[in-house]
Each structure stands twice: as C-alpha cells, then as structure tokens.
Amino acid sequence: MPAAKKAVKPSPISQLQGVLLVLDNRSGRPTAEMLANVxxxxxxxxxxxxxxxxxxxxxxxxxxxxxxxxxxxxxxxRGKRLTRVTVIDQPLYHWALEEIHALAGAA
Structure with missing residues (x-):
C-alpha cells in the first residue's frame, strides 16, 4: 500500500491573495460597494x-x-462636530482592548 500523501495547506497570505484573484475575475458580481469593502x-x-x-x-x-x-x-x-463610535462586534472589540493593554504593559 503506498504511503498517503499529506495535504499541503496554503499559507494565509496565499489564501487571501487567492480571494483577491477571484474578486477580480468573477462574473456576475455582487454590488460594487461590497467588493470594494472586501x-x-x-x-x-x-x-x-x-x-x-x-x-x-x-x-x-x-x-x-x-x-x-x-x-x-x-x-x-449647531456648529459643533459630534463623533459617535458604536461597537458592532463586542468580542472582537474586547479582544483588541486586551491586546492594547498587553502591549502597553510590555513597553
């Protein structure tokens, strides 16, 4: 019985580059705004x-x-600039704040 070949997993960078290639060559695209965001x-x-x-x-x-x-x-x-920040992804936001504190503590 021949030895089973181990599947080579592409790197995250090559996977993301592949997504860009698919977006560039795809026919019947979704909205242009969505593609621009992606x-x-x-x-x-x-x-x-x-x-x-x-x-x-x-x-x-x-x-x-x-x-x-x-x-x-x-x-x-009334002539004053107001900025409102809304958290739309709590778990991701909390992770980022924990990372900021960890980076600040390491300095």
Missing part, C-alpha cells in the same frame, strides 16, 4: 501579515480589529 479588508490584512516585525504585525492586527469592530459617525450639530 478588497480593502483583504488588502489591509495582507499588508499586516507581510510585516516582518512581529510587534508591528501585532499592532496592525489590533488596529484592524478596532476598525472592523466599530462604526464611526461624524455629524455637525
């Missing part, structure tokens, strides 16, 4: 994953988590 998120993730410095990479992931877990609305009322 493209931006994947591009951000790729740039963070390719960062050689592990501390900068960790900081990048934390910043992406904060960005993805919150919504920011800015409006002007």
């Amino acid at each position: 493209r931006e998120m994947v591009g951000d993730a790729l740039s963070v994953m390719q960062e050689p410095d592990p501390v900068k990479q960790r900081i990048g992931f934390v910043l992406l988590a904060i960005q993805q877990s919150t919504q920011v609305a800015i409006k002007e009322v």
